[in-house]
Amino acid sequence: MQIHLVDDDPSVLDSTQFLLEQLGYQVTTWSDSVKFVQNAPHFVPGIVLLDMKMPLMDGKQVHQYLSKIQSTLAVIIMTAYADVPMAVSELKQGAVDFLQKPVDFEHLRATLQIAEQRTLSNYEKQKIKQDYHTLSPKQHEILALIIQGKINREIAQQLNIAIRTVEVHRAQIMQKMNAKTLAELIYKRSLLD
Structure with a gap:
């Protein structure tokens, strides 16, 4: 399963990429959220681990964009600056989970399993919708x-x-x-x- 790790902090990118690869995932890191939006495939099975606080285009804007285009990617929000209204808003927008940094390993693993099911379901529905049309x-x-x-x-x-x-x-x-x-x-x- 492909994971897109979108975070502007190089140390978070490196450590989280290492952890995810140990779990057997293919990881693409993006330090620039705009480049992720412009270049990543959005209609394939995959997971996005998305930081909320980033320059140019923050995590909320990226998530809104993915929702607007009906991307099949499952979104997991990660942030060091969590608050309840923000978490509720992102979960209502369709995020799989809202994780506080530093991320708990077992919680992340469980959330990734749910995200895998979600993205495969999203992809199946998108394919059926295309066939139907x-x-x-x-x-x-x-x-x-x-x-x-x-x-x-x-x-x-x-x-x-x-x-x-x-x-x-x-x-x-x-x-x-x-x-x-x-x-x-x-x-x-x-x-x-």
Whole structure:
């Protein structure tokens, strides 16, 4: 799992990178939050350990940006200057956790496990959303009827089209949504609600 460590303090970058690599993570360090925003991949599975107090673009602004673009990265906030309102705000914005520096090793390890699950879930939902948007308007209509439990004959009657047309659209929907079974298709569609 890729971790992006964003902090302007070189000693924090070095010590935290060493710790994370000992846990088996691939770590990319960023001493400049603007460069992180401009250059890091934001739509892949990954974790961001984000310092709050940084020049140019602080952690709050970086987190807001990632939320705005619906990044799949899971965000963990780290700060030496914690206060309750700040923590509540960041957690409401979707941060996995809010850690006080110096970070407790066991707490960090547990938080990273939660963050891994979150980013994989975010990535899966993003992929499903992209697949869903490749469907044609007619396929969206047919999918909605499939979700309602309608069989091909009922869908054909309701939409006034041939059963064979429904079968073709249904096969294309399964292919575009990367679903092997009807249950998987319904599950994937439910994640979009």
